[in-house]
Amino acid sequence: MLHTVNKSPFEKNSLQTCLRLSKPGSNILLIEDAVYAATAGTSISGVVTTAIQDHGVYALGPDLASRGIDETSLLEGIEVVDYEGFVKLAAENDKVQSWL
């Protein structure tokens, strides 16, 4: 199953709820303002790092670039995908749940 999150983790609890209600082995794709959750050294880096242990965690490259986030500033284990990769993830997973 693929979970997408599009809200900043510092403004809404969409990511936190996603992490609480997603099963190990499922995939999480961070898009739009949720890509801030992929950066290292933040107040929520710990919970994201924990999620990376038993989830595939992805971030959408064009949304990172828009926000001036260099890939070198991401948490280890985050995989950056482009729009094609987004489509591939959606197609490969049986369901997509969007945490808005």
Place this chain on the structure above:
Amino acid sequence: MSDPIIKRFMYINRRAPYGTIYSVEGLEVALVGAAFEQDVSMAFIDDGVYQLKKNQDSSATGIKNFSPAYRALGDYDVTRLYVERESLQSRGLSEQDLMELTYEDEDDDWAEKPSIRIVSGTELADIIADQDVILNF
């Protein structure tokens, strides 16, 4: 004719860019206020600090990158951009991650000076309390 009334306007920005329209609107309204020769400053708190992140490149998304417009603020005499230190820290950011925004100080032989001032929440509380008009985005 009497002198024009000049009030202290502060525009408080607490939203990240691109995800919503708030940050673009906040910037535009601040420029409008400055064009009416008011005393305008801006504050960047919470996710608002992300508006000033350097190296924004939205070309792959089809959304306009409006971050270069912050460079125009100095020309409109908006020379005080307060950034809350605690908001930067909780996002793993420092002053080096922000755009270099400057203005030319007419009272100091047009010397180029930084517009961004990193302040603590305590300092910012005093600055906010000192305003006549506060608008939130």
